[in-house]
Amino acid sequence: MTVLRPVRAGNAFEETVERLLQAIKLGVVGPGEKLPPERELAVQLGISRVTLREAIRALQEADYLDVRRGRYGGAFVTYVPPQPGTGDLRRVVADMGTADLADALTFRMAVECGAAAVLAAGPLTGDQRDLLRRRLADVNEAGAEDYRRLDTAFHLSVAELSGSSLLATACADARLRVSDLLNAIPMLQVNLDHSATQHEAIVAAILAGDPEAARRAVSEHLEGTAALLRGFLS
Amino acid sequence: MTVLRPVRAGNAFEETVERLLQAIKLGVVGPGEKLPPERELAVQLGISRVTLREAIRALQEADYLDVRRGRYGGAFVTYVPPQPGTGDLRRVVADMGTADLADALTFRMAVECGAAAVLAAGPLTGDQRDLLRRRLADVNEAGAEDYRRLDTAFHLSVAELSGSSLLATACADARLRVSDLLNAIPMLQVNLDHSATQHEAIVAAILAGDPEAARRAVSEHLEGTAALLRGFLS
DNA sequence: ATTGATTGGGCTAGTGTCAGACCATTGATG
DNA sequence: CATCAATGGTCTGACACTAGCCCAATCAAT
Secondary structure, eight states, X not given: OGGGSOSOSSOHHHHHHHHHHHHHHTTSSOTTOBOOOXXXXXXXXXXXXXXXXXXXXXXXXXXXXXXXXXXXOEEEEOOOOOOOOHHHHHXXXXXXXXXXXXXXXXXXXXXXXXXXXXXXXXXXXXXXXXXXXXXXXXXXXXXXXXXXXXXXXXXXXXXXXXXXHHHHHHHHHHHHHHHHHHHHSOXXXXXXXXXXXXXXXXXXXXXXXXHHHXXXXXXXXXXXXXXXXXXXXX | OGGGSOSOSSOHHHHXXXXXXXXXXXXXXXXXXXXXXXXXXXXXXTSOHHHHHHHHHHHHHTXXXXXXXXXXXXXXXXXXXXXXXXXXHHHHHHHHOHHHHHHHHHHHHHHHHHHHHHHHHSOOOHHHHHHHHHHHHHHXXXXXXXXXXXXXXXXXXXXXXXXXXXXXXHHHHHHHHHHHHHHHSOOOHHHHHHHHHHHHHHHHHHHTTOHHHHHHHHHHHHHHHHHHHHHHHO
């Protein structure tokens, strides 16, 4: 039964590593940037500094972080997303299992469509409209190294602007579950152009305040990604 | 930022109490039924028996459970959902905060609409169709005491049949967040009739394989509940 | 009445996690 | 060059949680 599932996913250390890995892989803290100071971060994550430091050390040893002491020191992100190639995709899928893959794609479709619809339905301030346009522009101007990160930022912005933190969390979770997959598929210019058009459509629908159109636009966009995945797998 | 939120909601004891309360309030284990044996349940919840027992004792002292020793003993649910009255509603809302309320309603709307659409889109086996009809019939035949529980079961069935365990979990979570509210609003015959019609529409759309209609039907249904809440609050 | 299986009740030793204090290093600033 | 603020590094005592074991109660089957 769904409700009598494990109370916690693992011990505090493991969960913390997972979280930091999320922040890094999703590009919340990009390459060269640093995590917040330990004391601060520990509070944000609701754990003790000791546990946080263990997690940081693990990521350091796995070459995700470079930790420097002293003032202006900190834990700097060294991880750069791998240049994608189709070769890895099957391995990534094998790692997560096809059932989980379908689950993740379905979940993502549901929550992101929902977030876009909610956002389009509500009134938007000028700042919010600007942010949305800014993120859209960022993706369009992005080079190959930054593309995934800024694409993620765009999608998460839609979720966060919806005003529902539960939805935003769900979208972040969903995105994370597919991020390894996305990183493994090659970026072809055709697909990038296609995505750009779809991103435009999403923003247009949201700014126009048309929930149905927004939902449809997101749906088509994500369906495109899913189709791409299936294409590389078959 | 969404991704650097607390790693754990509280200590194991608190989270366990919360979970068991979920199971009880959502009617996963109905009045008079008993929880699984401690050793078994502890494994399911991924916690030690000691911690589980503390949680059970807390619920026992709060009169949710009656614990009996010996063979054929166990932790029996004594909790019966309170007969609803509008008086409590304001207090419940005050407890959770209006921002959280809006968040919960939004989240629920997104995930349940998504689940219904997914379910309607996919092919359904005969058994699945039967289960759906069965749950619908259960709600319609339910007496006042069983109504909320069977209504929950109906909604959760839609989510679980969608085949996405992530979505099902999200729906259960969403339902839980509003369950206190639902329990606090009075059940008027008009509303029950209205809900019954909407439930029929949802099932019809799903069985017809029409995702758009299914989404719309769920949306109207939940919007009705939300409106009802607003009505009692204003 | 006896037995045996099932279940809750309780104990202990070991490990995980926490809060808080203090130390060590770094580099900008005066 | 000395200072100082910000930051990572380390230690300690307390508490939470776990695994595993054995005890106590209950009740159907014999």
